[in-house]
Amino acid sequence: MLVAAAVCPCPPLLVPEVAAGAAAELDPLRTACADAIGVLAASxxxxxxVVGAGMRGHVWEGGGEASLRPYGVDRTLRLGTGEDPAPLASPSLAVAAWLLERTTIAAPLHACAVPGDAPVDRMLGLGRGLxxxxxxxxxxxxxxxxxCRTLKAPGYLDERAEPYDAAVAAxxxxxxxxxLAGLDAELSAALKVSGRAPWQVLxxxxxxxxxxxxxxLYDEAPYGVGYFVAAWS
Incomplete structure (x- = not known):
């Protein structure tokens, strides 16, 4: 049975070494993520x-390892305590590993990547199974x-983006x-939303x-991308 959940965004810039000189800009976001993960520990x-967006669906029982080398930082992060960690082929799971380094949660861990085009029903079913x-x-x-929240956003400006994000935040x-179960997969893809499938697992x-x-705990769009932090318990 689900007893708690934390929802966090997954930009690699959350890791201060990756953000470098711009690290301080996301300090409020990091604080909100730490607060949400604290709810998990308290549960x-x-x-x-850990559920995150990935290029393909996969479950790593016991977790694994993720590298920050694609972002210019020579560092490997661990999710879980498995003796023979497998590579976690998902940037979102690398960010999750960094977030979890700061909080001790004494529980076994699984990591799960879900593709952005995953069918809604399959994600809901995966969540029930988890x-x-x-x-x-x-x-x-x-x-x-x-x-797609601003002209300088990765996906340019789309007038549908702000109401979409407002509905998700609420x-x-x-x-x-x-x-969350009713989020439209095609619209989400058009707006370059990476969280749709993970949120539907939740x-x-x-x-x-x-x-x-x-x-x-957080609802802002720095860099033209909607970032949300929430805690459920």
Whole structure:
């Protein structure tokens, strides 16, 4: 059963070594992420599952290793404590590994990558399956909102981006699984949203848990990309 969740964005710039001289710009975002992950630790889970966007779907039982070398930093990060860590082929999981370095969560860990074009029903089903893996399951869900919020955004300006992100932010703050489950895959892809599939895994995991409440800790669009941080418990 899902007992807690943290939702964080996954720009590599969250890692100060990657951001270099611009690191201070995202300090409020880092603080919000740390607060959300603190909720996971306080939930005392039997299992922690990290879910992030990836090029292809894959589950790493026991976690694995992720490298920051693609971003100019010679550093390897670990997710979990497995004896023979496999490479985590997902930038979002690398960012998750960096976030989790700062908080001790004494629970086994699985890492899960989900592709951006994954069908909605499959993501909801995956979430339900993850929630059934242990009596107390916590999720760390990594994904960004629209990358089309400004003229200088990676996806240029799209007038649909701001209302899309506003709806997502409200749903994350209210632990509204129906809104997250109803996010349109085609529109999400057009707006370059990396979080749609991970958020729908969260929605599926939470559907069988009564009484979950949400709190929105961060909702901004630096660099023209929607970043949200939320905690559910």
């Amino acid at each position: 005392r889970p039997d299992l922690l599952v 929630a059934d893996l242990a009596d107390r399951v916590a999720l760390l869900v990594m994904g960004d909102g629209s990358a 749903a994350l703050g209210a632990a509204d699984t129906a809104v 929605a599926g995991a939470a559907q069988s848990t009564a009484g979950l409440g949400g709190e929105l």
